[in-house]
Amino acid sequence: MEFKNILTTCPYCGCGCGLLLEVLDGKLVGTLPSKTSRANEGKLCIKGWTVHEFVTSSKRLTQPMVRKNGTLEEASWDEALSIAAGRLAEIKEKYGPDSIAMLSSAKCTNEENYLLQKFCRAAIGTNNIDHCARL
């Protein structure tokens, strides 16, 4: 049996509130604000308080989804990536690179965010890159 509280930073906005993830036997069971983190001083907003809910949510995607005839259907990674790459190339060709914008997330790693902005600027050729922490 193991019960730990892991100190981490909230994945939502740019405030960077310190929060504790309650982990019982390897499973996330709750969230508490960190009383010793200077950014939030033991307080959280509703998004921070419910961090553990989205992590263990049954609604999380487990397969790529592609919209076919108006409805989202499960697809393989190969199919999804081919469609995405193909359509982006088409749109860039037809409307120019600035017609494409990309929005990244604090729930991604720094490395993933770096990769996306590199892809956006170098591969697509536009500066239209932003991040959910700015919202």
Place this chain on the structure above:
Amino acid sequence: MAQKRMTFLQKLMSFSGIDPDRLRLRWVSSADASAFVDEISQFTEDLKKMGPNPLKAKEAA
């Protein structure tokens, strides 16, 4: 028990700044329709004298 809960609620209302007289508890037999009517009519009169609900005024503001 209900009387005690009423007292509790009235004191809490007072502490929150709402006139406790806006809450009233009366026992009326279900067989006594006229007494029921009298109670409600009287309470309505008394409430009118107290003026509109102060919370409504705040909401409108």
Place this chain on the structure above:
Amino acid sequence: MSTTVKVYVEQLLDEGKIKGFLGLREENGHIMPHLFCSPEDLVHMSLGDNTRPGDARYPLNQLLITLAAKYPDDTFAVLVRGCDERGLKELFKWEQLREEKVIPVGIGCPDELAKACECEKPFPDALIEGPQGQKADSENVAHVDGMDLDTRLEFWLGEFDRCIKCFGCRNVCPMCFCNECALQEESLVGTGKIPPDNPTFHLTRAVHMAGRCIDCGLCEEACPADIPLRTLYKKVADIVHEAFGYRTGYELDKKSPFNIIGGL
């Protein structure tokens, strides 16, 4: 201050009396709840004092309920201050924890903290270490009582106006364990607006704190808007005492009047 507690817990662990001790741990300057299962681990133990006494307190009873639900046959020790012990006594009566499965490890609060909390009893009966502090007077409640009715309304509506409906007060509360919370019931509290129904949201919570609130102050500490929740809930406790003769968390054999269906 923590030597006596450490020795006491070590003994409990060595004698196999407990599966673990639910207390606080210090790591890299941060304090957080932790379940200590071996005596060697206790070197990281903290009592919840960061820069000021008691400023790193957590709702340990709430975490204990989670543990006990998964391990109902195991006995746990838990770090308790005066307020936490009041919480335990109520939780036993509300059947969220079993008395025979919980060993309280009590610490007393210093004057500075007791005064800041305006605490009725800043030490638990099961006191292992720390002072048996004095009861502190409540000035905050008296201050609001001294206002006239209209001023009071303006005061409270003003305070509640800053609420961002983070549910921090409810989430951090060691006494809130309802599976379906009235505050999330759309027919009682409207959704989709900030601040939430003023004063419905907060008065609803206050009524639900009757006979339940142990005055630990974690709600006010968790409020990002600095709403004086404690003052409101302290008044509720006073009214319950006046109307029902009941004080929350002091007796093991007398249930709260709100814990009895059908009446007294």
